[in-house]
Amino acid sequence: MPLVTLTTDFGTNDWFVGTLHGVILSKEPRTRIVDITHAIPPGDIRAGAFALKCAAPYFPKGTVHVAIVDPGVGGLRRAIAVRTASAWFVGPDNGLLSWAVPDGDIRSIRSLENTKLFLPRISHTFHGRDIFAPIAARLTGRFNESSLGAKLNCMKRLPWPRPLETRTAICGEVIYVDRFGNAITNIAADLVAGRTGYFSGHSPRAWRCPLETHYGAVPPGRPVAVAGSSGLVEVAINQGSAARKLRLRTGDALRFTPST
Amino acid sequence: MPLVTLTTDFGTNDWFVGTLHGVILSKEPRTRIVDITHAIPPGDIRAGAFALKCAAPYFPKGTVHVAIVDPGVGGLRRAIAVRTASAWFVGPDNGLLSWAVPDGDIRSIRSLENTKLFLPRISHTFHGRDIFAPIAARLTGRFNESSLGAKLNCMKRLPWPRPLETRTAICGEVIYVDRFGNAITNIAADLVAGRTGYFSGHSPRAWRCPLETHYGAVPPGRPVAVAGSSGLVEVAINQGSAARKLRLRTGDALRFTPST
């Protein structure tokens, strides 16, 4: 069954998302559409890239992932479709797709240029509806890949912030704050697996917490670091919000200090 | 495949929307249901009418559009189903459906009176679940139209605010503010197509911006008017929010002054 996912900053207050569904179902009525999220902060390409990277591995082979966080809509940025061994990724070429698609996984990249595949009238402000939705419907079926547009050698990539390992600590940062106020870091859980130690930071205020296996290993209201569900360490408050209590935000520095 | 859309002010915090899906799928399990939006401000019939008008044209022929913004629920307002050449529209007869259904498109209007088509117990507060959802499921299939209820000659219409063209300007207003803070006006893009000039207003504060083809034609943070995706001019801030920066709200007056 054709499956399309949507990850956007459109919000769900207006008719934008429903309209994407309408266009896709008009072109390919059997499509199953899954909304990954439409609450990416407006224009926040990194947050969109991270959400897509976390969700995409859990979808069946052949899924078409559409991501639209597109502050440059109507300007000169390219629109692309990227094929991997297991899925298609479609969106603006602004780095949004790049964390979900490691270089080694890419089979081909196409510039979306064939206006025959778009809606008849292309607005300057809603390429999701006019370009990406009809392309997504097309990608769920059989088609000649070269009909999409020119083959590209590369796509724009967002740099992934790598943690810095020193002799005494691993220095990282908050990469995403989720709905529960958990601060997801760029430090892979594997990097600290089996070790004991503590996480700490001092921005905007000093905090420190142990590395544990689950939230409940500390009393309610206390901070704790755990291996999160995306394979990254996250800093949390048991039954609370690290975003609120520790004031953690994306980009805040932190470090892991192993027990000696 | 039967397709039903939902446009309501129910929000998604409670179980209301899920319950609509449940009732529809209980009656007609194959139905595909698309949520256009459930975030219409409570009781804001105009916002609901506008969302439905913008989204409905992008759905396949035969779609059943259910819209529920119904401050008069349980009172004397009628419930109606409107058939056009391409779709059904179902909801309270309070003007909500009227912008999506121009008079010329209407094939028939039925008053929903046949209680056999409703759920067995009709609450006074949730006609979406008890009346509109089961009716929508019914409308996706074959049925005798007269079984719905009495044929009506007209439905309640919301007046569409027409812009006023003077010798020196086109005077209009903000008709909807979207999630990005773009202020959508009642001035058709066709009315200003190919012309140069500026948009301006002085409520709540004075502002002025050029008419351009896309947001990025002005520097980030600057206001710009563009032809929006619904065929209406919208006032935006490139990479920002006109609602926040210019404080624009629905109903605010503005004007287009062509270059001389």
Added chain:
Amino acid sequence: MPLVTLTTDFGTNDWFVGTLHGVILSKEPRTRIVDITHAIPPGDIRAGAFALKCAAPYFPKGTVHVAIVDPGVGGLRRAIAVRTASAWFVGPDNGLLSWAVPDGDIRSIRSLENTKLFLPRISHTFHGRDIFAPIAARLTGRFNESSLGAKLNCMKRLPWPRPLETRTAICGEVIYVDRFGNAITNIAADLVAGRTGYFSGHSPRAWRCPLETHYGAVPPGRPVAVAGSSGLVEVAINQGSAARKLRLRTGDALRFTPST
């Protein structure tokens, strides 16, 4: 057609809900998934239990209801699947399922222990994805119930706050405040059906309103009590919000005083 519903506190800002859909569709591509709500306040088991209780009766026989409000995730609480005559209910054994499943309806309860039915890697923080979603997909089809895990004799129950009937009044409380600001009480509509009288409270401020059949029976802006759609009396403001105007919150006391 296999049908799964989701009721969680995951919010829709992140990729969590989309990921649940992905896992379910990976295991059972034909599944229809309905999101009842994902906006249960984080960790609010009672709100989740109430939403599930209100929505579940409106789904077709055979539906698999997944509910996840799970502040104890990763700790020692059990995960369970409960079979009734008409549906499956799946979630943590913390009382969340208990209002939707009266004791008399239960056919069997299973502890979810068979790791072969889970995803290969179980995180400590996202059992929704790793345990409940794959189990839900499994429950939509044919399978040997004993493969789930041990049979249990009981599940954790949340006490339902019963109203207190005195000689002169019925004393109750607010059990849920919905999106419209309606304060749903624990007083069954049947208990006051056909009677006249008024509802009142004095927390946080004194208020009083008549029992009527629909919101519009009082002028706009005035409080009114009506039989709500879930069979419970709710206190509302006609065309307004009781939560805002009367400051009503979950747990606030109120009473019904019949006319003498």
